[in-house]
Amino acid sequence: MENRSYWKKKILEVILTLLVVTLLSFLLMRLSPIDPATAYVTRNTPIVTAEQIQEARVKLGLDQPLLVQYGQWVFKACQLDFGISLASGRSVTTEIGKALPVSLAVVLLSGLIMGLGSIMVGSLHYFLWDHWLGLVLSLVAILGLSIPAFYLASLFLDVFAVRIGGLNVSGNTGIMRYFPAALCLSVSGIAFYSQMIAGNLKKEMNEDYAFYARCRGLKEGRILFFHALPHGIMRLLPSFMQTLGLCLAGAVIVERVFSLPGLGYLLIDSVMKWDSPVIHVVVLILALALIISNIFADMIKKGLKEDFSKVEVL
CATH class of the missing domain: 1.10.3720.10 (MetI-like)
Structure with a gap:
């Protein structure tokens, strides 16, 4: 029983720690003056327009509230789906691998x-x-x-x-x-x-x-x-x-x-x-x-x- 309660406590600590760390990561990224959608379009398009930036924002899900974005990311991450790299266009899992x-x-x-x-x-x-x-x-x-x-x-x-x-x-x-x-x-x-x-x-x-x-x-x-x-x-x-x-x-x-x-x-x-x-x-x-x-x-x-x-x- 003591070992079971110990591991339950550890698993809960792991989950809470990872949630806090990843949420802070999302917050820090959004507090930056650099717009991810603008950066994405600038890297992939020679001529940048407001329409292209808005399309990229919708495509990347950046038009949704931060908590909604974070919730969707956590849901996909639990399925080991971390999305696509905005720089290379390859799977994030491939880049990490x-x-x-x-x-x-x-x-x-x-x-x-x-x-x-x-x-x-x-x-x-x-x-x-x-x-x-x-x-x-x-x-x-x-x-x-x-x-x-x-x-x-x-x-x-x-x-x-x-x-x-x-x-x-x-x-x-x-x-x-x-x-x-x-x-x-x-x-x-x-x-x-x-x-x-x-x-x-x-x-x-x-x-x-x-x-x-x-x-x-x-x-x-x-x-x-x-x-x-x-x-x-x-x-x-x-x-x-x-x-x-x-x-x-x-x-x-x-x-x-x-x-x-x-x-x-x-x-x-x-x-x-x-x-x-x-x-x-x-x-x-x-x-x-x-x-x-x-x-x-x-x-x-x-x-x-x-x-x-x-x-x-x-």
């Missing part, structure tokens, strides 16, 4: 780099905790948290593609196609979680189970990497899942910088062309990604209620 795999590849690769990088840098920082190099790592972490991903992306292009010229960042294939964008997205995460891991290791190595392990003759390295490190990582998993959801939103400008045809590139291109059907769906997907990551984070939190300090040392 091309862009979504690119964004997912960037986010997943970014999560992998972030995870491995955080563990390595965090472990190094633990060993250098009382050394002056530990202070240097802390300062570098603060710097990494302070620099936006899109600035890092621009700097990456300037240094490696323009000044050095030894790295191709635009014509790659396979995993290297997504690596530069994923690396820039992961820097702030590595800076944050490496510090958290170092602090968790410091705490875990002072727990009772670590003391008993030393009494049993286990070496410090074994206690650190086989017991303290897994415990320290597990405590950060809920927050890490939420960060992955934020990475999808954060990839918006980074994808544009590296000319990756993902959701971010599609969103910015649609905003410039005032392609409202595509904008609404991209906003919906980004909101859904954040919600799903939060749900996974909550599930992990529920599974981590057990006190790690009571786990038997193997």
Whole structure:
């Protein structure tokens, strides 16, 4: 019964959140001084007349009240019918289907780099905790948290593609196609979680189970990497899942910088062309990604209620 009520509450939260986000998307689009019908006619017709604009407004359903437009969009969206792109004339589902795999590849690769990088840098920082190099790592972490991903992306292009010229960042294939964008997205995460891991290791190595392990003759390295490190990582998993959801939103400008045809590139291109059907769906997907990551984070939190300090040392 408890699980059933939990999932009912979560489903209700998801529905309400998506309704609010998409409604705000509609409102913001209508508050803009740019008329979608005028933008649509201007792109498709060399000579723009008032009659053509009015015909386009009726064709696009923009002559109806906003709530009626929104209600019709929600009804069709529930049937996975998101309309036609005003810029390309193709189905919005087709446009999203091309862009979504690119964004997912960037986010997943970014999560992998972030995870491995955080563990390595965090472990190094633990060993250098009382050394002056530990202070240097802390300062570098603060710097990494302070620099936006899109600035890092621009700097990456300037240094490696323009000044050095030894790295191709635009014509790659396979995993290297997504690596530069994923690396820039992961820097702030590595800076944050490496510090958290170092602090968790410091705490875990002072727990009772670590003391008993030393009494049993286990070496410090074994206690650190086989017991303290897994415990320290597990405590950060809920927050890490939420960060992955934020990475999808954060990839918006980074994808544009590296000319990756993902959701971010599609969103910015649609905003410039005032392609409202595509904008609404991209906003919906980004909101859904954040919600799903939060749900996974909550599930992990529920599974981590057990006190790690009571786990038997193997």
